[in-house]
Amino acid sequence: MNSNTMTEARQAPQTSTSLTADDVAAIAAARDRVAIYDTSHWGRLQLTDRDRLTFLHNQTTNDFKALQPGQGCQTIFVTSTARTIDLATAYVLEDAIIVQVSPNRREYLMKWLDRYIFFGDRVQLADITDSTACITILGSESDSLLNQLQVPPLAEQVEAYHQLVELAGVPVRIAVGTNLGLPGYTLILPVEQRDTVWQTLLNASALPLSDRAWEVLRVQQGRPLPDQELTEDFNAVEACLWQAISLNKGCYIGQETIARLDTYKGVKQQIWGIRLSQLVEPETPIQLGEEKVGKLTSVTTTPTEVFGLGYVRTKAAGAGAIVQIGEAEGTLVEVPFLQRDRTNP
Numbered sequence: 001m002n003s004n005t006m007t008e009a010r011q012a013p014q015t016s017t018s019l020t021a022d023d024v025a026a027i028a029a030a031r032d033r034v035a036i037y038d039t040s041h042w043g044r045l046q047l048t049d050r051d052r053l054t055f056l057h058n059q060t061t062n063d064f065k066a067l068q069p070g071q072g073c074q075t076i077f078v079t080s081t082a083r084t085i086d087l088a089t090a091y092v093l094e095d096a097i098i099v100q101v102s103p104n105r106r107e108y109l110m111k112w113l114d115r116y117i118f119f120g121d122r123v124q125l126a127d128i129t130d131s132t133a134c135i136t137i138l139g140s141e142s143d144s145l146l147n148q149l150q151v152p153p154l155a156e157q158v159e160a161y162h163q164l165v166e167l168a169g170v171p172v173r174i175a176v177g178t179n180l181g182l183p184g185y186t187l188i189l190p191v192e193q194r195d196t197v198w199q200t201l202l203n204a205s206a207l208p209l210s211d212r213a214w215e216v217l218r219v220q221q222g223r224p225l226p227d228q229e230l231t232e233d234f235n236a237v238e239a240c241l242w243q244a245i246s247l248n249k250g251c252y253i254g255q256e257t258i259a260r261l262d263t264y265k266g267v268k269q270q271i272w273g274i275r276l277s278q279l280v281e282p283e284t285p286i287q288l289g290e291e292k293v294g295k296l297t298s299v300t301t302t303p304t305e306v307f308g309l310g311y312v313r314t315k316a317a318g319a320g321a322i323v324q325i326g327e328a329e330g331t332l333v334e335v336p337f338l339q340r341d342r343t344n345p
Helices: 003-011 021-032 052-059 103-115 142-148 191-203 211-221 255-263
Strands: 035-038 043-048 072-078 084-092 096-101 124-127 132-138 162-167 170-176 184-190 269-276 285-288 291-301 306-313 322-325 328-333
Touching (some): 021 035, 035 191, 043 052, 072 103, 096 103, 103 124, 132 191, 170 191, 184 191, 211 291, 269 291, 269 322, 306 322, 306 328
Antiparallel strands (some): 043 096, 043 124, 072 084, 162 170, 170 184, 269 328, 291 306
16 A cells, blocks of 8 residues: 555544544543644645745635734635635744645645746745644643643634744644644644654643544534535535635635625525434435435544534524434534634624
């Protein structure tokens, strides 16, 4: 099996029907104590040169021209009709921008961005995934762990704020946020030092999350994933990602569609968390009575519940609605990661 195949195998979402005792403990730690997850397989793209901020500003949904070094934001790559390609997190440095993208969008976005670099644009694009590692620290005791390791916590800072620190003698860029809507931090570091930092975090009593456990948290928190919730079937507003969208920034790819959806309240469907009575497969239609009103996109199981994500027609049902999904009954619920309504003017 070659390295690309191995990466793709790790990326494949799992329904988590066989969680181990360690998985259950790590999921609990990610909420109430502290856990760590190796996100090195996620893509990290780097933009440099004079026009990097303007370029990314014009290619994605959030406002980059207002950002200063040390700041960052979530942003969405969309098509001209605002269909979702990927949800990314960007970190603005003094001389570069690092963009963390989903594992299965790394190569696609490298080609997609390169296509929009025109003659005269001062932008250099590089894939730094293989030369860097990334570790996510999750949990309510993340700040205590950093204090224990003599790293100043950033608890008072906003999402995606970042700075360079030293952890176990290793230069590490630490950023606020976990990309799951849980408290914690993202660490970006040289790939050669990954094992040193990982072991240091384990020694400080952080519990490791497996891919199975992370997938449980992803679905329960409502973090949409490309090829499941983020596809050309759904636009960025339907995906409830207002935290990554600016309506004030001016023209960008997909801007007209998003503005029109907001102005005319034209959101036909929205993503919901769904508490299920039993396991059903993704892609199963969601029904209200005899009427098909959506489809299930992701599902996961724990010892205590079956939980899914799915799109439901806006006018058909909302929070608290009882729906039928195959042989299962489902209840629509809000999930922490999503922002259903915009807050910016």
